[in-house]
Amino acid sequence: MSGPIPIRNVYVMLAYAFSTIQSSGQDHFEAEKFEHLHELFAAILIDGVSQQVKRGLQHGYVNRNEELATVRGRIDVTRTATQRTLTRGRLVCEHDEYEPDTVHNRALKAVMTLLIRHGAVSRSRRVELRNFLPYFTEVRLIDPAAIQWNTLTYHRGISGYRLLLGVCELVARGLLQGQASGDAMLSAWLTDEKMHKLYERFLLNYFKVHHPELKPAASKIPWDKDEARSPKDKHLPAMNTDLVLRAAGRTLIVDAKYYGNNLQVNRFGKETVISENLYQILSYVRNEETRSGSTVGGWLLNARTGAPSQPDLDVTIHGNRILANTLDLNLPWEKLRAQLENIVTEFWPAPVTAP
Known part of the structure; x- marks a missing residue:
């Protein structure tokens, strides 16, 4: 890319990506200066x-299985018998x-502790986190490496945990990628692939x-295929878009790209939009137009890199307007x-109102 994305913009992208842009702390983060991602x-x-x-x-129901002097919940007859707890006047x-002591709070406590011990964070913020x-206290401290991030789910009552x-x-x-601390290690993990996902969600x-x-x-x-003449279509790839906008009889398909190179160079030295990206957006546009009957356009929106030449395309192909240019995250x-x-x-040169 063209260089480090300003930390303020990293916060804004995260806030949008995790659907918390309207949270009360936004103005505070936009105004404050952060020298490191860990500080942010x-x-x-x-x-x-x-x-x-x-x-x-957040509180939740946690299942407990323990010896008690009085009955609580369901008696575990098997364990009561095998452990001979009745001889001590107790029941399992x-x-x-x-x-x-929920999975969300365990993850939060584990990472706060990790950041206090190993992050590139100022002393004052370490103290605030420690406080x-x-x-x-009632939340078990777990190994952050054991957290299964993809299993964490959210509902309206704990929506505030999503960005956190x-x-x-x-x-x-x-x-956890290595022994180094600070932005160097964090930046090494924030690969183009992961930033691409963040860019799409943003x-x-x-x-x-x-x-x-x-x-x-x-x-x-959906593909505009002839159902009667397509007996074997299970290996047809899905056309999953990054963003589709629809209003007033117009549809715009936006394909987000976050690459180190936004242009390709042929053997004669000519720079062009990357072929497969153009073919992909054209396929999306043509199939969508056939299905919907609306006016459909396509936009390849690349994250801008530091290369001297950047995509700058605005053409009409088969009646469909196709653009390719960049968004400067810096x-x-x-x-x-x-x-x-x-x-x-x-x-949509004229303002569109909600239906």
């Missing part, structure tokens, strides 16, 4: 955990306890927040947002 992530955790502590940490009971640990644990995952995976949720009238979605486009947020808004005005 520590600040997000401090702010978020502070809010969770005020409203109360299985019961549910409503407590804060939260007494609130997690998204940040925790970045910190944990970065610091774009989708940006339009969900600011342009719900365009019905933003990461839609699956710009100040106000200018970056202006580039995003230009996507809308290019295809």
Whole structure:
């Protein structure tokens, strides 16, 4: 890429990606200067955990199986007999306890502890993080390497945990990759592949927040195939889009690309848009137009790199407008947002109102 993305923009991308851009701490993070990603992530955790502590940490029912002097829940007859607890006047009971020792709180405590011990964080923020640990006394401290991030689920009651644990995952995976600490190790984990996923989620949720009238979605486009003459189609690849915008009889398919190189060079030295990317967006557009009957366009939106030449394409092929250019993630947020808004005005010059 063209260089490190400004840390303020990293926060904004994370906030959009994890659907928390409207949280109360946004202005604070946009205004403050952070020299390291770990400083930013520590600040997000401090702010978020502070809010969770005020409203109360998440509680859940945790299954317990223990010896008790009185009956509680269900008696485990087998263990009571085999362990001969009756001779001591006790029963083995299985019961549910409503407590804060949940998987979400365990992950939060584990990563706060990891960041305190190994992160590139200022002393003042380490102290703030450490001051939260007494609130997690009843939460078991686990090995962060044992956290199964993809199994964590969220509902409305714990939506505030989404960004916090998204940040925790970045910190944990970065610091657990090796012995080094700080931004160097974290940046090594934030590969182009992972930034590509963050970039896709950021774009989708940006339009969900600011342009719900365009019905933003990461839609699956069906192939315009002849069902009667297509007896073997199970190996046909799915057309999964990054972002589709629809309004006023127009559809725009946006394909997000986060690569080190945005152009290809042929044997004669000519630079062009990467062929497979162009073929892919054309396929999406043609199949969508046949299905929907609306006017469909395609936009290859590359994250800008530091190369001297960048994609700059605006052509009409088979009646479909196809664009390819870049989004400069290194710009100040106000200018970056202006580039995003230009996507809308290019295809919908007149304002679109929600139905």
